[in-house]
Amino acid sequence: ETFGTGKISEDKIAELVRKNFSLSPTGIIRELDLLRPIYKQTAAYGHFGRTDVDLPWEHTEKAATLREQAGL
Numbered sequence: 001e002t003f004g005t006g007k008i009s010e011d012k013i014a015e016l017v018r019k020n021f022s023l024s025p026t027g028i029i030r031e032l033d034l035l036r037p038i039y040k041q042t043a044a045y046g047h048f049g050r051t052d053v054d055l056p057w058e059h060t061e062k063a064a065t066l067r068e069q070a071g072l
Contacts, residue, residue, distance in 0.1 A: 008070050016066055032056045 002010055017023075022031060029035060033056050041053045 007072060012070060016069055019069070020062055020066060 002013070006013065022028070038053070038055070042055070
């Protein structure tokens with residue numbers, strides 16, 4: 001829900017998400033590499049704002065592709 005604040009429609013956002021992300025359990029596990037044993041690093045003090053750990057859910061490599069496909 002963008003509450004009308006976006007530059008593109010919510011329908012277009014949903015289309016881009018479906019096109020670029022696999023939201024099945026297997027797709028999420030694969031995309032975020034969740035079977036890799038990296039979570040011990042985040043057990044204390046969490047992960048927000050840390051630069052000493054490489055966490056796949058903080059990667060933004062798809063941002064340029066999404067921007068291009070959205071026409072922005």
